[in-house]
Amino acid sequence: MNTPLIETRDCPPRVAFALEQAGVHPLLARLFAARGVRAPQELDDSLGQLLPPGALHGAAEAACVLADALQQAQRICVIADYDCDGATACAVALRGLKMLGAKPGTLHYVVPDRAVHGYGLTPAIVDLSLRKEPQLLLTVDNGIASHAGVAHARAKGLGVVITDHHLPALIDGATPLPDATCIVNPNQPACGFESKHLAGVGVMFYVLLALRAELRSRGVFDAQTQPKLDALLDLVALGTVADVVRLDANNRRLVAQGLKRVRAGRMQPGLAALFSAAARDPRRASAFDFGFAIGPRINAAGRLSDMTLGIECLLTDDPARAAALAQQLDSINRERREVEAGMREQAEALLESLMPEGDAPSAVVLFDPEFHEGVVGIVAGRLKDRLHRPTFVFALGQDGLLKGSGRSIPGFHLRDALDLVSKRHPGVLKKFGGHAMAAGCTLDEEHFDTFDEALQQVAAEWLDAATLQRRLRTDGGLPAEYFDAQTVQVLDSQVWGQAFEPPLFCDEVEVVAQRLVGEKHLKLRVRHCGALRDAIWFGRVEPVAERVRLAYRLSLDEYQGQLRVQMVVEALG
DSSP: OOOOEEEEOOOOHHHHHHHHHTTOOHHHHHHHHHTTOOSGGGGOOOGGGSOOGGGSTTHHHHHHHHHHHHHTTOOEEEEOOSSHHHHHHHHHHHHHHHHTTOOTTOEEEEOOOTTTTOSSSOHHHHHHHGGGOOSEEEEESOOTTOHHHHHHHHHTTOEEEEEOOSOOOOBTTBOOOOOOSEEEOTTSTTOOOSOTTOOHHHHHHHHHHHHHHHHHHTTSOOTTTSOOGGGGHHHHHHHHHHTTOOOOHHHHHHHHHHHHHHHTTOSOHHHHHHHHHTTOOGGGOOHHHIIIIIHHHHHHHHHHSOTHHHHHHHHOOOHHHHHHHHHHHHHHHHHHHHHHHHHHHHHHHHHHHHOTTSOOOSSEEEEOTTOOGGGHHHHHHHHHHHHOSOEEEEEEOTTSOEEEEEEOOTTOOHHHHHHHHHHHSTTSEEEEEEOSSEEEEEEOGGGHHHHHHHHHHHHHHHOOHHHHSOEEEEOOOOOGGGOSHHHHHHHHTSOOBTTBOOOOEEEEEEEEEEEEETTTEEEEEEEETTEEEEEEEETOOSOOOSEEEEEEEEEEEEETTEEEEEEEEEEEO
């Protein structure tokens, strides 16, 4: 374990004071100021504060293409992705197009099988979509790097509208775009859209906003009669959180609006069924629920089974069918946990052989023939979190090639690292793509050692000791007057997530009692600010000293009808 260096976030006092004077809860004012909020207006999560769709390059053009398709009753096939972002984006596209006037029988979708087809709009997926007899393909959460697939579709006479948020493919140092009918992606070179971190589902939602405006300009409906697309925001929020994109101000507004709908009971039947299957209360829904309870159940379908299950769950308006699909997804997720647990044990054993002295290399690259392709990304993420090292985990695909998924740490741009490996060792990577913090690649098994050595070399060049030191940023001490259920409810009602991290406090406490629960969790009774508190450290079995500095978050649990505040320990200071 890479023991973290605990740091306290810088909180500009004048900003915190200004936010408090504007009516923000004193503790929230401090937390928001420490996360870069500089004015009360940034906390306005109303729909009117969303960035306008006209600023998203290609959205107006896509709206015209889709408006023509709707008015001509063209057959449209959505090309989805096999993760939660792709599933929610597909559901948003199909529900939204139906709301905006698509004729019955004209909307279809195809989602690749992770093991059989791989990612994105490939020629094989184009051929699969042809069974639906489409005239227009609409990609969601994929397509920006699908040069061959787009060319194949165009050769078949199909129009192609790409909606995506991934980085364009690097080819010989340039980023050429596919020859699609039009492309909507905040990360394409020509786009000046302020929020570069829209998830795939967010991009699709923006295209629907632009399409509604285009249809309004054509007189199909007016401002009073137009469909209310905010009914889709529960799905937009789910996909945005589950894809772990940066929660900038615009994304926080999308998530906040979606959570409000869920808490008010105004959500799709499938989402309600998933909350029930996960034993979560939608009236107290949070981004944490989306990221750690609902999202994983949808993702499990794409990892171990068929993402059609997840998409159908989000598409159905029949509560009974939604409940049955949600239970099926819940069962698959339990299976996923078992597969993941087994793989993590195998990975840990491999790590021991790679780290005889206990010191992790600059980058971790693992492969075992028994690894499951569907969970390599999860295992890579878990190992990255534990070791604080860029990590790639590979599995053997059905086509005989190694399929790798990587997760990175701040300061190591994973997609750029793969690009450098491909330049130094031409032919080793058959394909690759992704972001700074997550990426994937495919290679022949005979090239595994070459890739391992090449990535290690890049990591040795790019990473210094300071970058390899895991850091845990906290919000400092928690005043005693805020250690109550009401404060925790206030905190839980906010939108926290990637790049807008949940509150983490740090205080020195006296340990009064400690014991193991469930054989693998440390239960503590501590004295904090003169009062006795309950604390738990999940996954910790070693006892702690009598006086310690704890980094912790607050949680509420209900016992005999009473709400109790508990410290959930993350680290020792």
